[in-house]
Amino acid sequence: MASDTIAGTPRADAEISGLDALEIAGRQKTTTRAAAIWASTWPKVAALAIAIGAWQAVVWAGFWPPYSLPGPATVGQELLRQVSGPQLWEGMATTLRRAALGYLFSVGVGLLLGLAVARSRVLRAAIGSMITALQTMPSIAWFPLAILLFELSEKAIFFVVVLGAAPSIANGVISGVDYVPPLLLRAGRNLGARGLNLYRYVIAPAALPAIVAGLKQGWAFSWRSLMAGELIVVGISQTSLGAQLTYSRELSDAPWLLSTMIVILVVGLVVDAAFGAADRSIRRRWGVLDQAGQ
Amino acid sequence: MTSTTTTPRSATGSVALHGVTKVYGHGESAVLALDGVSLDVAPGEFVCLVGASGCGKSTLLNLVAGLDRISGGRIELGDGVNPGLMFQESALFPWLTVEGNVEVPLKLRGMPRSARRERVAELLRTVHLADFARKRPHELSGGMRQRVALARTLALDTPVLLMDEPFGALDAMTRDLLHDELERIWTERKLTVLFVTHNVREAARLADRIILLSSRPGRIIYSTRVDVPRPRRIDSPEIASIAAEVTDKLRTEVGRHGQ
Numbered sequence: 001m002a003s004d005t006i007a008g009t010p011r012a013d014a015e016i017s018g019l020d021a022l023e024i025a026g027r028q029k030t031t032t033r034a035a036a037i038w039a040s041t042w043p044k045v046a047a048l049a050i051a052i053g054a055w056q057a058v059v060w061a062g063f064w065p066p067y068s069l070p071g072p073a074t075v076g077q078e079l080l081r082q083v084s085g086p087q088l089w090e091g092m093a094t095t096l097r098r099a100a101l102g103y104l105f106s107v108g109v110g111l112l113l114g115l116a117v118a119r120s121r122v123l124r125a126a127i128g129s130m131i132t133a134l135q136t137m138p139s140i141a142w143f144p145l146a147i148l149l150f151e152l153s154e155k156a157i158f159f160v161v162v163l164g165a166a167p168s169i170a171n172g173v174i175s176g177v178d179y180v181p182p183l184l185l186r187a188g189r190n191l192g193a194r195g196l197n198l199y200r201y202v203i204a205p206a207a208l209p210a211i212v213a214g215l216k217q218g219w220a221f222s223w224r225s226l227m228a229g230e231l232i233v234v235g236i237s238q239t240s241l242g243a244q245l246t247y248s249r250e251l252s253d254a255p256w257l258l259s260t261m262i263v264i265l266v267v268g269l270v271v272d273a274a275f276g277a278a279d280r281s282i283r284r285r286w287g288v289l290d291q292a293g294q
Numbered sequence: 295m296t297s298t299t300t301t302p303r304s305a306t307g308s309v310a311l312h313g314v315t316k317v318y319g320h321g322e323s324a325v326l327a328l329d330g331v332s333l334d335v336a337p338g339e340f341v342c343l344v345g346a347s348g349c350g351k352s353t354l355l356n357l358v359a360g361l362d363r364i365s366g367g368r369i370e371l372g373d374g375v376n377p378g379l380m381f382q383e384s385a386l387f388p389w390l391t392v393e394g395n396v397e398v399p400l401k402l403r404g405m406p407r408s409a410r411r412e413r414v415a416e417l418l419r420t421v422h423l424a425d426f427a428r429k430r431p432h433e434l435s436g437g438m439r440q441r442v443a444l445a446r447t448l449a450l451d452t453p454v455l456l457m458d459e460p461f462g463a464l465d466a467m468t469r470d471l472l473h474d475e476l477e478r479i480w481t482e483r484k485l486t487v488l489f490v491t492h493n494v495r496e497a498a499r500l501a502d503r504i505i506l507l508s509s510r511p512g513r514i515i516y517s518t519r520v521d522v523p524r525p526r527r528i529d530s531p532e533i534a535s536i537a538a539e540v541t542d543k544l545r546t547e548v549g550r551h552g553q
Contacts, residue, residue, distance in 0.1 A: 012474050016422045019471060023435035186361055187385035190378065191450065192402040201398060205389045286388040287432025 070255050078255035079262060087239065088263065094240040095230065096267070098154070102161030103222045110166040110218060111211075114173025128174070131167045139164035139225035143232050157229035164225035165218040172214010176207025209282050216275040223268055241267075306372040307337040307453030307486030309358060315366035316353055327353045329511035330367065337372075337453065340480060340487045342497035342504050344540060346548045350512030351490040355379060355456045358488065377454035377488075378447035382462045384439035386431040392442050393418065393427040399449040417445040420479060437468035441475065448479070455480075457489045461496065470528060473499055477524060494544065498536040499528040506540060508547050516543045 031039075052072050059071040066074075082088040117123045117131065139160050146156040180203050188202035230242020239247070241264055248257035316328040327350040335341050343351050356362040358369055359379040371377065386395050393414050400410045418424045421441040431439055440460055447455060461469045477500065480487055491497050497504045498520055506516035518540065522532045 012471070012478075013422060016471055016475070019468060020422075020426075020435070020438055023438070024433075183381060183383060183385045184387065186356075186379070187381070187387075188398075189361060190359055191399040191446065192376070193398070197402060201402065202387070205387065208389065282389075285430060287430055 067252065068254055070258065075255050075258045075262070079259035082256070082259050082263070087244070088260075091239050091241045091244050091260075092263065092267070095226065095242065098157060098161070098230075098240070099223060099226050102158050102226065103165060103219060105158070106162045106165035106218055106222055107169055107215065109162060110169025110214070111173055113166065114170035114214075115177070117170065118174045118177035124174075131170050131174075134163065134167040135171060135221075137163075139221065140228045140232075142225075143229065146229075147233070152233045157226065157233055160229050161222045161225045165222035168221050169211075169214045169218040172211050172217065173207065176210030176214070177203055179210065180206040209279070209286070212275065212279050212282060216272070216279065219271055219275060220268075223271070227264060307375070307484075308370075308372055309333075309335040309377075309454060309486060309488060310370040311354075311358070311367065312370070313367035314354070314357060314364055314369060316350065316357060316362070317365040326511040328357075329513050331507075331512065331514055332367075333505065333514065335486055335488060337486055338484050340489065340500055340502045342501035343488065343490045343507060344492065344494055344497045344504055344544065345507035345512065346492065346509050346544060349507040349509045351492075351507060352458050354507075354512070355458050355488065355490055358454075359456055371454065375454055376450065376452055377456050378450045378452045379456045380440075380443055380447050380458065380460045382459040384431065384436075384443040386439055386442055386446070388431055390430075391427065392423060392429050392431070392434070395431070395442055396446045396449050399446065413449065417448055420448065421445045421475065435468075437464050437472060440464065440472065444476070444479070448483070453484070453486055455485050455487045457487065459491055460489075462491070462493070469496070473528065474525070476500065477526075481524075494540045495528055495533065495537040497540065498522075498533045499526055504536075504540055506543055506547070509551060515547060516540075 056072050059066070059069055063069075113131070117128055142160045142163055143156070146159045150156040150159060184202055184206055185198070188198055193201045227242050230240045231246055234243045234246050241260060244260050245257060245264075248254075248260060311331055311333040313330045313332055314328055315326070315330055318325045318327055331354065333341075343354065345351050353362065356379075357364050358371075359377050361379070387398070390398070396414045396417050397410055400413055405413070414427070415424065418427055421444055423438060423441055423445065426434065426438065431442065434442065443460075461472050464472065473496070476487075479485070487500075489497070489500060494504075501520050504518050504520060505514055507513065508515045518536070520533075520536055522530070522536070526533060
């Protein structure tokens, strides 16, 4: 074969790069960082302003006496007072320590369980649907049993947090592994990825978006379970956020109660935003980020 | 079986199929996909498999690639040859950059990092994508993705390339250019190519030999050499007349399945 007549003639090279340039052109869309931040921030600020306005309106309407439902200004002052004192931070430290401990353990259990079920047909038949059933069980329904087993203790809370979070995480892993595109599996095997390498190079990264979704949902469940647990299991000496809610109710200290609720909401939002950022960065790399999305 | 005599280390690109049969399912519902396909592909030969839907073209490539088990017959490859497989979709890993994708087979072979980097750069130059090493697959056009997939397959350093309608989803202009590219790379690297397509002109443009498969079950019903000197053009009269000849046979075969 007369290879010198074919091999990379300048004309063909120019055609190839010309075609590439034409096809790539106009794909990059640039917005400044400040504009992007503003675009995603102002709707949130507006929504917050509307919510506070509605709250104030309800207070002014006078359905409840001010000692039951104080207005945003009163609660805001209380919140500032709490933020500058040690009590809130001690409570938050206790709560976050429990959350981290319970959540990390749930991640370990959830990942192992999910992988095991995704891999083994027998395990899937045995407990696959049970994991989903566990997920639908309201975590607060576990507390009576947890208290019987572990008394009013940290262990009871831990038990319920793990039962709340682990099934979601396991489900994320299972659906992630199930929905790895078969074409990518075939490509991976053809490139020499067999056995454990197939997991490392193809299945794990392909399943990552679903796993992150499971982790995010698991966090939401564990946070809710933890709050429920701290409300019920108050007997422990430490003043967690949940315990502070209970005390403030018992003392009829509505500003304290509401400001604690705001703190709980904010913690949940911050962690959720972190998961959201991880999720978006994965989707951006994959090129599946919805253009209209934030 | 594969001979292990005189020159064991030289991985030659020959592919030999002896009465290869593939059955899907069991008993009543069993489907015969391939029925006794025998084919000898010489090292460095470019063979195009053409057929209508349901002729088991893709099945055949999967069997040769070792991704599926044969039900009967034998497939012989050179010693230690692991054929590379390309699909209609690029099957690039979306979580990796272009260079990351090309690097995967090298990593899996345990090639050290510095050698990998050099090799990836060389392969990307081969497919004219050196400037796009850091891009993600979704940032590229379909034709560029297929070139990345080609580079990734070439990274296997295999003498045998199996291609399953790799240019089927591309526009005509891009396809023509990729034909030139593939022909050049095939010549430079002395590859053996088994190329599946339903596009008869494409087959005539590329192949040394065209094999026509029947549908349900797949059997070889016709085979012709394409003795047109290279480089070729898809719109040349010689290619057109060969394509017309194969198309006639293909239509007769498709007509057989009408009522």
